[in-house]
Amino acid sequence: MNIEQQDFYTQAILSLAALVGLTSFLMLGQGRLLRLIFVFALQGGLLTLTTALAGYSLNNHHLYISATLTLMLKVIFIPWMLRREVTQMDSHRNTESSKNQTALMLAGAGLMVFSYYVLHPIVQTTSPVMLNALAVSLSVVLLGMLLMITHREAVAHVVGFMSIENGLFFSAIVATNGMPMVVELGVAFDVLVAAVLFGIFFFHIRASIDSLDVDRLNRLNEVDK
Amino acid sequence: MGDQLMNWLIAIIQTMLFVALAPLLAGWLKWCKCYLQNRRAPSLFQPYRDLIKLTRKQPVVAEQASWVFTRAPYIIFSATILAASVVPLIAVNLPTSASADVIVLVGFLGSARFFLALAGLDIGTAFGGMGSSREMTVSSLAEPAMLMAVFTLSMAASTTNLSVGITHVLNDGLVLRPSFVFALFALILVAIAETGRIPIDNPTTHLELTMIHEAMILEYSGRHLALIEWSSQLKFMLYGVLIANIFFPWGIAETFSLQTLAYGLLVILAKLAVLAIFLALSETLIAKMRLFRVQEYLSFAYLLGLLGMLSHIILEASR
Numbered sequence: 001m002n003i004e005q006q007d008f009y010t011q012a013i014l015s016l017a018a019l020v021g022l023t024s025f026l027m028l029g030q031g032r033l034l035r036l037i038f039v040f041a042l043q044g045g046l047l048t049l050t051t052a053l054a055g056y057s058l059n060n061h062h063l064y065i066s067a068t069l070t071l072m073l074k075v076i077f078i079p080w081m082l083r084r085e086v087t088q089m090d091s092h093r094n095t096e097s098s099k100n101q102t103a104l105m106l107a108g109a110g111l112m113v114f115s116y117y118v119l120h121p122i123v124q125t126t127s128p129v130m131l132n133a134l135a136v137s138l139s140v141v142l143l144g145m146l147l148m149i150t151h152r153e154a155v156a157h158v159v160g161f162m163s164i165e166n167g168l169f170f171s172a173i174v175a176t177n178g179m180p181m182v183v184e185l186g187v188a189f190d191v192l193v194a195a196v197l198f199g200i201f202f203f204h205i206r207a208s209i210d211s212l213d214v215d216r217l218n219r220l221n222e223v224d225k
Numbered sequence: 226m227g228d229q230l231m232n233w234l235i236a237i238i239q240t241m242l243f244v245a246l247a248p249l250l251a252g253w254l255k256w257c258k259c260y261l262q263n264r265r266a267p268s269l270f271q272p273y274r275d276l277i278k279l280t281r282k283q284p285v286v287a288e289q290a291s292w293v294f295t296r297a298p299y300i301i302f303s304a305t306i307l308a309a310s311v312v313p314l315i316a317v318n319l320p321t322s323a324s325a326d327v328i329v330l331v332g333f334l335g336s337a338r339f340f341l342a343l344a345g346l347d348i349g350t351a352f353g354g355m356g357s358s359r360e361m362t363v364s365s366l367a368e369p370a371m372l373m374a375v376f377t378l379s380m381a382a383s384t385t386n387l388s389v390g391i392t393h394v395l396n397d398g399l400v401l402r403p404s405f406v407f408a409l410f411a412l413i414l415v416a417i418a419e420t421g422r423i424p425i426d427n428p429t430t431h432l433e434l435t436m437i438h439e440a441m442i443l444e445y446s447g448r449h450l451a452l453i454e455w456s457s458q459l460k461f462m463l464y465g466v467l468i469a470n471i472f473f474p475w476g477i478a479e480t481f482s483l484q485t486l487a488y489g490l491l492v493i494l495a496k497l498a499v500l501a502i503f504l505a506l507s508e509t510l511i512a513k514m515r516l517f518r519v520q521e522y523l524s525f526a527y528l529l530g531l532l533g534m535l536s537h538i539i540l541e542a543s544r
Contacts, residue, residue, distance in 0.1 A: 011401035018403030018536050022410075025532070029525060102524045109531060116539055132539065 009057040010129050013174060016050045017136040020170055021112065024143040024163060028108050031095045033155050037082045040159045043166055044074030047173075054173050062181045063173070069188045070169075078162065078195045085202055086155055091212055094153070104150055108143055115139040133174035140167030154205055154212040158198045165191055229320070235481055236319040240310040242490070243466075247458040248272035250465065250497055257505035272458065276451045284447030287348050297344035298445070298452035301337045305456040308333035309463050313388050313470055315489035316478040317395075322388040327375045330387070331368065334419075334463075337456065338364055345441030352433050356440025359516065363418055363425060363437065366523040371415040373530025377408040378471055380537050387467075391474045407533030409472045414526035416464035420457070422504065424514040425522065435513065462497070469496040 006014075023043040030036040048071045055063030086092045115138040122131055140163060147160035169187070172179055202212060209216050252269040259266035268274075286295060310321045311330045338360065345357035379385045381402065382393035418425045421438040430436055433443070442453050470477060476492030478485035514522060 008401070015401045015403045015406060018406060018532075022407065022529075022532070025528065029521075101521050105524060105528050109528060109535075112532075113535070135539070 041079040111142040112139040137167040137171035236321040243309040247462040251458045279451035282447040294347040298449040302452040304337035317388045326385040370526040374408040374411040377533040404533045404537035411529035420461040
């Protein structure tokens with residue numbers, strides 16, 4: 001089906017899916033922590049928009065609650081907390097230049113194509129919108145993993161982890177027309193608890209190796225190589 | 226026959242409007258920037274005055290200059306005008322835009338750039354050569370990204386002709402296309418790089434080591450400089466019109482009555498004014514990038530174009 005024939009809701013969901021994918025790419029290319037956190041908040045904002053839109057078009061009112069929770073947690077609270085921790089630990093001036101930015105980006109594009117390839121067999125049994133939403137969310141998950149692998153700062157790992165959760169959340173919203181309220185509340189509070197726990201971990205890591213650069217954890221060997 | 230003649234007349238008028246309005250857009254951009262940076266802005270017509278002043282002055286040409294140096298400004302200016310005539314400004318379906326497509330447009334701009342780079346090398350000063358080499362580096366990276374973005378439109382409209390493509394977008398009405406979102410961002414990034422704005426190049430810099438465009442034209446003076454300045458203003462407006470009319474084509478004239486044409490002119494002026502405000506804002510907020518980070522910036526633009534193309538094939542194509 002051509003996109004001109006789809007209704008406005010579908011077009012909007014597809015565009016939002018594309019933008020969510022774009023924010024994942026932006027996060028992958030970001031060297032500065034504060035900007036990384038900002039883009040993460042942006043992704044949260046797009047998720048809020050998607051949730052609210054789904055709630056509106058499916059006439060599913062509890063999705064508004066979910067959207068409000070997303071707004072408060074992923075757009076305001078978690079970015080604010082991460083930001084505060086980064087400035088407290090004085091690592092907001094560190095830039096992290098990964099060795100090969102272009103190769104990293106191309107790897108990201110490859111992962112996106114791969115996730116489409118993997119999900120392609122599903123197209124026979126479902127609508128194209130579902131396929132695209134699932135593919136984009138799978139690629140958001142994979143890009144989040146790539147972000148965790150390639151960055152050295154612990155804060156970037158947390159952001160990657162949270163963006164994996166964002167990808168799962170996106171697929172859940174679009175594919176299931178809204179999960180049961182209990183599940184959504186549970187997930188939201190899990191994320192909240194995870195964010196707080198990560199904050200504590202930051203301080204532990206910093207206390208033991210005096211930096212958030214997890215590459216230094218390799219140097220904890222007794223024999224200095 | 227009379228109809229045909231009328232169409233050509235409108236096409237010529239449109240191109241002349243393009244040429245005449247380009248300095249005004251540059252003046253408006255400068256005005257916005259000054260306002261944002263708490264400076265007193267020069268008049269909107271200052272670029273015109275500068276051009277007139279430069280044409281009155283006697284051009285000084287270095288002794289070593291060959292014929293390339295003196296002819297290049299005329300070639301650059303005419304190639305840019307030809308490029309501008311391809312782009313629909315106030316009306317679509319004009320004979321000039323029907324006879325050439327996007328690839329011709331890129332070719333005109335490429336040949337203008339080729340002669341600019343040659344002129345930079347011609348005198349043999351260190352800065353000119355440096356500027357030329359940088360310009361070619363930037364443009365060789367920017368061109369694929371631009372073509373990628375434009376091909377996204379071409380695939381959606383199944384044509385490489387700008388005018389037909391814009392009509393297609395118009396007829397579809399308001400459709401949210403993910404691929405166009407990507408292509409729009411890619412084209413904006415490319416336009417900034419190609420027209421030598423911040424963060425790639427600073428058009429107002431006085432430090433030779435950081436110049437790209439300015440380094441190439443350091444040796445020019447008088448009417449030669451006026452022509453080169455004018456053609457770079459023209460190129461800037463061309464990219465602005467390209468962005469405005471491909472992605473937000475509403476208001477452009479499809480029939481050639483006086484009323485629709487006047488309306489089209491007003492709408493495109495408003496669109497360009499808004500675009501310039503955004504550009505002034507981003508130039509005020511962002512600092513110039515190191516030269517060696519330009520390839521990262523442009524590969525990001527390319528990536529966006531590629532994603533636009535992919536999402537067109539994957540998300541939008543019929544199954």
